[in-house]
Amino acid sequence: MDLGAFAMDQFRKALPSVFALVLGIAAGSVLMVISGFNPLLVFQLMIVGAFGSSQGRTYMLIYMSPLILNALAFLVPGKAGMWNVGAQGQVYLGGMTAALIALLVPLPGVVGPVVCLLAGALVGSVWAFIPALMRVYRNASEIVTTIMLNYVAASLASYLLFDYIGVIFPGATVNNQSPAFPSAFRLLRLPGSTASVMVIVAVITAFAVLYFLQRTTYGYEIRAVGLSPLSSKTKGINPKRMMLLAMALGGLLAGLAGAGDVLAAGHYTDQFAEGWFGGEGFAGIAVALVGASNPVGAVFSAVLFAIMVAGAPYMQSFGMPKEMIWTLQGLIILFTAMPYLYTLVQNKLGGKSK
Amino acid sequence: MNVGDIALVLVVGLQQSIAVALASQGELITEKSGILNIGIEGVMLMSAFVAAFVNWRVEGSFGAWSPYVGILGGMLTGMVMNFLLAFMSTKLRVNQVIAGIGMNIFSGGATVLALILIFHVFDQTPPAFRVAPVFTIPGMPVVGNVSPLEIFMFILPVITYWFLYRTKLGLHIRATGENPKAADTAGLNVTKIRIVATVLGGAMIGMAGAYLSVDYSPNFVRGVTRGLGFIAMAAVISGGWKPQWALGMSILFGISQGLYIQFGGVAGYTYLLSVLPYLVTVAALTIAGARLRSPAALASPYIKE
Numbered sequence: 001m002d003l004g005a006f007a008m009d010q011f012r013k014a015l016p017s018v019f020a021l022v023l024g025i026a027a028g029s030v031l032m033v034i035s036g037f038n039p040l041l042v043f044q045l046m047i048v049g050a051f052g053s054s055q056g057r058t059y060m061l062i063y064m065s066p067l068i069l070n071a072l073a074f075l076v077p078g079k080a081g082m083w084n085v086g087a088q089g090q091v092y093l094g095g096m097t098a099a100l101i102a103l104l105v106p107l108p109g110v111v112g113p114v115v116c117l118l119a120g121a122l123v124g125s126v127w128a129f130i131p132a133l134m135r136v137y138r139n140a141s142e143i144v145t146t147i148m149l150n151y152v153a154a155s156l157a158s159y160l161l162f163d164y165i166g167v168i169f170p171g172a173t174v175n176n177q178s179p180a181f182p183s184a185f186r187l188l189r190l191p192g193s194t195a196s197v198m199v200i201v202a203v204i205t206a207f208a209v210l211y212f213l214q215r216t217t218y219g220y221e222i223r224a225v226g227l228s229p230l231s232s233k234t235k236g237i238n239p240k241r242m243m244l245l246a247m248a249l250g251g252l253l254a255g256l257a258g259a260g261d262v263l264a265a266g267h268y269t270d271q272f273a274e275g276w277f278g279g280e281g282f283a284g285i286a287v288a289l290v291g292a293s294n295p296v297g298a299v300f301s302a303v304l305f306a307i308m309v310a311g312a313p314y315m316q317s318f319g320m321p322k323e324m325i326w327t328l329q330g331l332i333i334l335f336t337a338m339p340y341l342y343t344l345v346q347n348k349l350g351g352k353s354k
Numbered sequence: 355m356n357v358g359d360i361a362l363v364l365v366v367g368l369q370q371s372i373a374v375a376l377a378s379q380g381e382l383i384t385e386k387s388g389i390l391n392i393g394i395e396g397v398m399l400m401s402a403f404v405a406a407f408v409n410w411r412v413e414g415s416f417g418a419w420s421p422y423v424g425i426l427g428g429m430l431t432g433m434v435m436n437f438l439l440a441f442m443s444t445k446l447r448v449n450q451v452i453a454g455i456g457m458n459i460f461s462g463g464a465t466v467l468a469l470i471l472i473f474h475v476f477d478q479t480p481p482a483f484r485v486a487p488v489f490t491i492p493g494m495p496v497v498g499n500v501s502p503l504e505i506f507m508f509i510l511p512v513i514t515y516w517f518l519y520r521t522k523l524g525l526h527i528r529a530t531g532e533n534p535k536a537a538d539t540a541g542l543n544v545t546k547i548r549i550v551a552t553v554l555g556g557a558m559i560g561m562a563g564a565y566l567s568v569d570y571s572p573n574f575v576r577g578v579t580r581g582l583g584f585i586a587m588a589a590v591i592s593g594g595w596k597p598q599w600a601l602g603m604s605i606l607f608g609i610s611q612g613l614y615i616q617f618g619g620v621a622g623y624t625y626l627l628s629v630l631p632y633l634v635t636v637a638a639l640t641i642a643g644a645r646l647r648s649p650a651a652l653a654s655p656y657i658k659e
Contacts, residue, residue, distance in 0.1 A: 035471050083451055139646075140639035143392060143451065144588045148632040151581055159625035282459055289452060323466040330460025337452035338442065
């Protein structure tokens with residue numbers, strides 16, 4: 001296949017996503033008009049807010065890494081037919097683990113952040129593995145259990161970091177924030193920016209996940225199970241094992257996102273604070289869907305969502321509530337759920353169906 | 355724990371069950387027709403907001419009856435949102451899980467947006483009238499107030515059961531959820547039946563949302579559903595898609611929340627105890643999960659050949 005044909009092929013695959021994005025933005029614009037805002041102004045402010053200042057550009061880089069990693073945390077289990085709606089909780093525990101190690105274990109130099117990242121990823125993985133076990137062996141809907149465990153994770157993190165740490169360092173926790181970490185645990189930053197190297201880690205991870213899914217045996221088996229658990233069995237694949245593996249990997253990526261975010265200290269301080277992680281766990285779902293469940297597609301759609309998130313504070317300063325972003329994300333997700341609508345429109349326009 | 359404590363936990367627990375119990379009956383009818391409504395959390399949240407808004411808006415003309423007008427507003431909201439989901443699930447063949455997640459995220463944003471735009475606040479609407487209690491349990495002032503919706507919580511499953519198992523429409527709904535192809539062959543309009551079932555369910559989910567903002571508390575508080583919709587879904591599943599068991603599971607979750615409310619104040623353990631209802635949900639799904647069977651065509655769009 002020559003490069004032009006390859007590019008055309010990729011473009012065609014991205015079309016339904018673009019279609020969903022356009023419809024989502026159109027529906028969001030209608031909502032903005034109803035709310036009394038000029039959509040053009042909203043999007044202009046969003047883009048100026050994201051690109052117009054060094055602060056906006058830094059925010060974009062900061063938000064991109066959790067968005068990419070959480071999209072991967074949703075799409076890898078999705079390839080095996082599992083719904084990981086628990087990235088938010090896995091992120092929380094990843095962050096909690098990193099924070100606890102940074103607070104309690106003195107580690108020298110570069111070892112500190114690396115251990116924190118790995119441990120955070122591991123705990124996120126375990127947290128995703130629990131609902132996976134329940135789904136595979138007890139048929140407990142992982143959609144419901146992962147969501148329930150999000151609430152449990154948030155409370156567990158709050159307990160350990162505020163109540164428990166409060167006992168070890170009396171008086172150190174105020175306003176539901178943990179004590180500050182030693183600065184040695186802060187992640188390396190990009191040159192000339194307060195954004196950490198996590199964004200590079202996230203992009204590399206996306207390519208690694210693509211390689212894993214497309215070029216390795218495990219990746220192939222995961223995809224086979226997602227397409228049809230029954231026929232994968234005839235190929236000698238164990239669907240249960242692959243579903244467990246895919247969820248564990250998803251949790252690993254979300255845990256990494258959490259640990260990285262807590263140690264990044266870009267626009268945060270060197271602490272763990274209640275509600276520190278906004279809605280990026282759920283936004284990751286939108287990123288994955290707009291990215292057509294392709295790891296590299298997720299990187300591109302993460303840029304779009306990072307513009308929305310990074311532009312929001314600027315929008316807000318002009319009296320436009322940042323919650324508009326959520327409604328926009330919700331609408332975009334809704335439209336990505338309708339590939340059939342795309343087919344309908346395609347047929348109406350007389351386009352040849354594949 | 356003495357007898358008084360146990361009585362208190364039961365009383366508070368039943369109150370905590372109301373929203374989940376009402377919503378679970380709505381979700382049950384919806385799922386029986388083959389439509390999975392993961393957006394239930396968002397539907398409840400939107401209904402709660404609209405109910406509070408209507409209640410506050412008509413207070414001047416309806417006085418103490420305005421909460422009931424609010425409940426109607428909430429039910430209507432639930433019906434409209436469930437209609438949208440049913441329309442997308444049947445005519446547009448959406449992936450119902452993704453559409454539900456989208457609805458939840460949308461509702462989270464839209465309700466806060468409405469708070470800001472209509473009330474110019476970030477957290478809650480101004481308080482209005484609440485549904486007046488029918489009676490008060492003797493010896494338990496305030497805590498022992500019994501809302502009419504608390505009584506209705508026990509009546510609704512009877513209606514749901516009668517509707518699903520004793521009426522023709524109920525039979526048709528169950529048929530489209532189990533085997534849409536056979537239902538279609540028998541001359542039923544699968545799409546229409548699914549839409550009707552989902553809209554009916556929406557009325558109950560809307561009532562559950564409204565309960566939170568015109569009865570449980572006199573106003574809408576941002577994010578007030580805090581997972582109750584998902585818990586209602588879990589009640590349907592762990593109750594084996596049976597109206598009476600969905601009520602039973604709802605009460606189990608309510609009582610676990612009641613335990614937290616009564617004993618969660620123990621210094622230093624508030625965070626840990628607050629997870630009790632969520633853990634009970636997960637445990638119920640895990641224990642009951644393997645033995646239960648969902649409607650066979652749940653969450654799969656029916657494509658007529």
